[in-house]
């Protein structure tokens with residue numbers, strides 16, 4: 001990564017101010033390497049032997065060429081989470097959706113341009129649970145001649161939340177899918193791959209330290225790459241200013257605690273104290289939990305450390321106090337609801353919010369858990385002896401054994417997928433009331449077809465089946481505007497009157513409130529096959545996923561080009 005960064009910076013400074021956007025080349029070797037955390041050494045799948053993986057650094061408008069070479073026995077694919085991938089759907093990455101996996105000893109070159117986005121995103125593996133160790137930041141700087149809509153930060157630091165298992169996460173999910181039970185929870189949360197001092201057998205060197213100078217503004221690029229947990233994050237004695245979410249500028253607002261779901265990214269400004277405080281400040285993250293059953297309720301901590309003035313003696317430094325932050329109760333839905341409401345698009349002349357004002361296609365998707373019958377020759381460990389499942393409109397999405405985008409592009413859907421995904425639940429019920437007594441889902445590969453540029457409204461409705469839960473839904477290939485949300489059942493007669501069609505937040509991932517609903521809109525202006533799924537990987541694995549087909553537009557620039565020649569085959 002150091003060489004990549006040096007390379008990137010060398011290029012910035014060699015170019016004249018007026019230079020065009022550039023092409024940046026990266027190589028991701030997928031390798032096994034040993035990592036030790038919590039006194040457990042294990043071999044993990046990683047990119048270039050780094051955990052977390054290397055950062056991609058670019059400017060808005062740049063073209064990215066990332067050659068991924070698979071040197072492990074697992075199949076792999078990489079998703080550039082949040083990148084719009086305008087007419088470059090072949091580079092999006094979800095296995096069996098836009099591509100077949102890259103198999104052992106094969107390679108695939110992802111080729112995409114960063115258009116109309118600036119801020120923080122991240123990349124991660126998009127097959128099974130490999131993203132538990134295969135992830136890293138995407139840092140998109142403004143164009144060279146463009147400034148931030150806030151004071152330029154002194155320094156920028158990615159802060160990535162993750163989860164650590166002492167065992168192999170692939171074994172965890174494979175066993176869970178086999179038995180039908182809930183998968184084992186992780187052993188620790190991590191900040192930049194480090195669990196910090198609050199875990200057994202986690203040393204000082206396994207603690208992330210952020211060294212700062214007084215009187216400066218730092219930009220923290222928060223990324224939640226945890227598999228299954230939404231997180232609260234705070235730094236003792238420091239207020240943070242939110243300025244960007246999912247690579248879109250927000251109206252700035254101050255907060256002591258940030259809430260961030262898996263799949264979300266948030267840039268915050270950290271203003272350090274004007275003078276050396278002779279104290280250290282803990283930064284900590286804990287999960288927000290709304291479901292039933294067990295969860296990893298542990299705390300990851302790091303340290304915000306002020307660089308001591310030259311004249312302070314080492315003896316003094318040992319005695320300096322450590323302040324700890326206060327985080328909300330791990331079940332505080334009230335905090336989450338209040339916090340989420342504060343996000344609004346900047347919606348300035350330079351960065352407008354292009355919210356669809358009218359709707360061509362309307363959808364109501366009930367999202368939640370369910371069950372599958374236990375095969376006759378087995379005993380299952382899911383609810384009441386069944387297998388856990390999850391669904392959208394009661395369809396538990398079955399991944400095909402070939403890639404959907406290829407099947408679509410070559411007109412070979414027959415036997416692979418159908419286009420009759422229900423626009424609303426086939427058997428409506430009181431979604432947030434007593435669940436129906438048959439909670440069995442249907443396994444199928446059904447998609448929705450959208451004409452090019454149609455304006456789409458989706459209401460995501462949480463269900464109470466096996467307990468309501470906050471589900472962070474992620475849409476590939478698009479940002480959407482969150483025009484409304486609330487608790488209880490969505491009321492199509494009353495709720496739209498309160499939609500924000502002026503400056504709603506624009507994101508690629510948003511949490512559907514537990515026992516509630518969330519409405520979003522977007523223009524279907526990007527042809528391809530686009531995955532939409534819960535970003536809690538356990539729910540994705542259980543089938544809380546579906547896909548959209550967006551048709552080509554009339555102009556050449558509105559058509560999906562043919563697949564690259566090295567596109568992996570199944």
Ligand SMILES: *[C@@H]1O[C@H](CO)[C@@H](O)[C@H](O)[C@H]1NC(C)=O
Nearest residue numbers: 032033034035040041042043
């Ligand atoms: C990795 O760790 C395992 C034990 O967990 C050990 O057997 C193996 O030799 C290590 N490999 C390397 C390359 O260090």
Ligand SMILES: *[C@@H]1O[C@H](CO)[C@@H](O)[C@H](O)[C@H]1NC(C)=O
Nearest residue numbers: 063065088109110111112564
């Ligand atoms: C990347 O795609 C562009 C077209 O979008 C093409 O001109 C270029 O040759 C491609 N580069 C590589 C390395 O595949």
Ligand SMILES: *[C@@H]1O[C@H](CO)[C@@H](O)[C@H](O)[C@H]1NC(C)=O
Nearest residue numbers: 236237273277278279323324
């Ligand atoms: C940190 O916050 C605590 C609790 O609010 C307060 O008592 C303390 O004085 C603060 N310390 C510093 C150095 O800001």
Ligand SMILES: *[C@@H]1O[C@H](CO)[C@@H](O)[C@H](O)[C@H]1NC(C)=O
Nearest residue numbers: 293294295296297298299330
């Ligand atoms: C976390 O969960 C464990 C096991 O369920 C429980 O014993 C412990 O008290 C919990 N800790 C906190 C801080 O809630």
Ligand SMILES: *[C@@H]1O[C@H](CO)[C@@H](O)[C@H](O)[C@H]1NC(C)=O
Nearest residue numbers: 327328329330331332333334
């Ligand atoms: C958190 O909230 C739950 C449910 O409201 C409550 O039972 C629990 O006591 C609270 N915990 C703390 C530490 O306040």
Ligand SMILES: *[C@@H]1O[C@H](CO)[C@@H](O)[C@H](O)[C@H]1NC(C)=O
Nearest residue numbers: 328332333334335336337338
């Ligand atoms: C959320 O906002 C409401 C209304 O302003 C307030 O009563 C409640 O205390 C807030 N909840 C939290 C956890 O801050």
Ligand SMILES: *[C@@H]1O[C@H](CO)[C@@H](O)[C@H](O)[C@H]1NC(C)=O
Nearest residue numbers: 178374375376377378379380
């Ligand atoms: C149950 O039967 C299925 C096929 O019907 C088979 O694939 C599976 O291995 C069997 N499982 C057990 C535990 O016997």
Ligand SMILES: *[C@@H]1O[C@H](CO)[C@@H](O)[C@H](O)[C@H]1NC(C)=O
Nearest residue numbers: 383384385386436437438439
């Ligand atoms: C569990 O399954 C049994 C047998 O299928 C059924 O009679 C019972 O009502 C179920 N209980 C619940 C809580 O779903």
Ligand SMILES: *[C@@H]1O[C@H](CO)[C@@H](O)[C@H](O)[C@H]1NC(C)=O
Nearest residue numbers: 429430431432433434488489
């Ligand atoms: C749905 O169930 C909830 C909780 O039981 C209840 O308060 C509500 O009135 C019900 N809504 C409808 C439309 O029946």
Ligand SMILES: *[C@@H]1O[C@H](CO)[C@@H](O)[C@H](O)[C@H]1NC(C)=O
Nearest residue numbers: 429430434435436437438439
């Ligand atoms: C399922 O629900 C229906 C209607 O709510 C009820 O009539 C029926 O007895 C229930 N079946 C079981 C097995 O509980």
Ligand SMILES: *[C@@H]1O[C@H](CO)[C@@H](O)[C@H](O)[C@H]1NC(C)=O
Nearest residue numbers: 177372373387396398441443
């Ligand atoms: C649906 O798919 C899941 C996951 O592959 C499987 O566990 C389950 O048995 C299937 N259910 C049905 C009804 O085929």
Ligand SMILES: *[C@@H]1O[C@H](CO)[C@@H](O)[C@H](O)[C@H]1NC(C)=O
Nearest residue numbers: 073074075100101103401570
């Ligand atoms: C890798 O992917 C190919 C193509 O889908 C599949 O045939 C093969 O079984 C997969 N291998 C593993 C180890 O999952």
Ligand SMILES: [Cu+2]
Nearest residue numbers: 471534536539
């Ligand atoms: Cu979910």
